[in-house]
Amino acid sequence: MSDSTHDSDPHVTFDRNRAARIGIEEAVLCGHKSDTQVAAILRDAIHDGRRLLLTRLDAAQHAALPDDLRDQLDYCTLSRTAILGALPTPATTPRIALVSAGTSDAGPMAEAQRVLAFAGFDATAISDVGVAGLWRLLAREEQLREMDIVIVFAGMDAALPSVLAGLVPGVVIGVPTSVGYGVATGGRVALDAMLASCAAGVTVVNIDNGYGAATAAVRLANMMRRAKAAP
Template sequence: METREILTRFKNGELSIEEAEHYFRKEPFEVMDDYAKLDSHREIRNGFPEVIFCSGKADQHFVHIFKKLYEDNGEVFGTRASRHQYELVKDLLPDVEYDELSHIIKIEKKEKEHIGKIAVCTAGTADIAVAEEAAQTAEYFGSHVDRVFDVGVSGIHRLFSRLEVIQDANCVIAVAGMEGALASVLGGLVDKPVIAVPTSVGYGASMNGLSALLTMINSCANGIAVVNIDNGYGAGYIATQINRLAAREYNIK
């Protein structure tokens, strides 16, 4: 439980003082048989619970970590998951969801509030997998997301047709492979921060996303920050931080 939830339940008489003390006496991390140390105080420190980077984890470790985070928080979120990992947990936790496109695995609390607005834009359809990782990360952390897909510079009129939606957002995520020009174009059209996400989409000279990364880093447009190649999660996280600040400033719901 979150600190505020514990205090509220204690105030309402739903928890005894001994039960509330139990939560606050827990160590800031929980050791799991020497293979993992779950950061149980992360949400208290920075407002976001720990999530799981699923790729490369041993089956047993993954299942135990996923199950423990769900038991502690009532929800859990993992990136770069495989269908095999989904199959491992779906019988234990029937509410688990898996998205084949973004490779996100999650159990989410029902009736979650989504505040503010983030626009997630892609240059092409091939960039949508990374964009969905960004969008679903932001939604999991409580942001409202508008998806604006396939608006790359090879047909820039498509972008202009959705410009009002993009300009209305508190933060814009630009996901692009090939030469990565979409971020620069958006940076010149909006008055909000643009988070550029280079993708590994492209032919040989794109060098698995390096070309797009260098274009975005060297953009002459202002207000652009760049995350790592294919790092949709990182973009969704930062965008949520910006969106929360904007929502707090203007008391947006």
Template sequence: MKSTEFNLDFKREERTGLSEAIFCGGKSTKQINAILEAISKAGRSVLLTHLTSDKFQEFSIELKSCIDFDPSSNTGFFSTPYPLLPSKNIAIITAGTSDAAVAAEAARTLTFFGHRYELIQDIGVAGLWRLLDRVDEIEKFPIIIVVAGMDGALPTVIGGLVSGAIIALPTSVGYGAAESGRTALNASLTSCTAGIVVVNIDNGYGAACAAIRMLTAASRSN
């Protein structure tokens, strides 16, 4: 659907298996209102990302009532999300509690698209026993999103312990030489564990979409 300011891609799900999401960062409340009005008229649902609490509070009471807003992940479900599938094939693992917000964006994205997940938190390499205690549990999942900032070591370590597909999700957690997540990103990109997939810094939405694409591709081959 076209307007003078936006052009909604209602055919994206047919092409890619994933419907368009609305990135709210940099958009005004007026622009988001207009987009959601067009989506509503089309009878569609949409995932809103980077929707801050301040911006959400600017919406009308009527519009707020149509959005399932989650401040921990800065996401919103406009209208009804996809029905949940029965299987739980994806694990989301965080190195520390400081990575929780990025993990929450990934989790909410999976939920919107109807995918169940297991969240395993605070098992970073600083206390390696925490990870080793749960390796058998982690091994059960075919797809594992590993969320880590600082030195970004956790995806490499998990990739060397289990056989599932690893999606490294570096976060901007850290200080100094962590360089707002660039060190974690580079660590994932240069990992000596073969076959790790890497998404951009703090891109929980992208990591979840990568996991969904993997599941979709696997189902087509069966």
């Protein structure tokens, strides 16, 4: 459409039925998109009255948006996410925990928390319990054993998901982060360590992929709801 209130980008095709089909709404990955494209996507959503989750929207992209669009967004610098529209009332089941080895893992962890909130799920955040100070994790063991899904964020040698998976009965999803130096730079060591985990049943997503971990948790949560509702 050519009017100023709905400048759709011809190169953007929304999957408007995704939520009905798979239970997860489409998100917009803003990295490598132009400011004009991001603005057009937002105007399209506003025109249709749709909620929208934007990921990897950096501060410069957010600042470049027209004032009328920026004012309608709930933007988080740490997670680089923006939410258009209201959040649903958060469900407290299944019980989901977000666990980080250190405060340096806060970015991907915040991304996951925002994605879960957009999908309507509450999550308990437990930070700075890396295995270098094992007592910090063991002090939270009882709480973590009560969780249905535990998403674990760790860089460096990324031992935390393996240790946690040996302590708790819930689903463990590992998120390798790009935190580290030397051979750990960029998160590849963390990724390989999680993939090579000796703990049974650890699921692993890509480096810094808080979005992927959160949507995996949403799929699990949706299946738990279906199983509970089945006759």
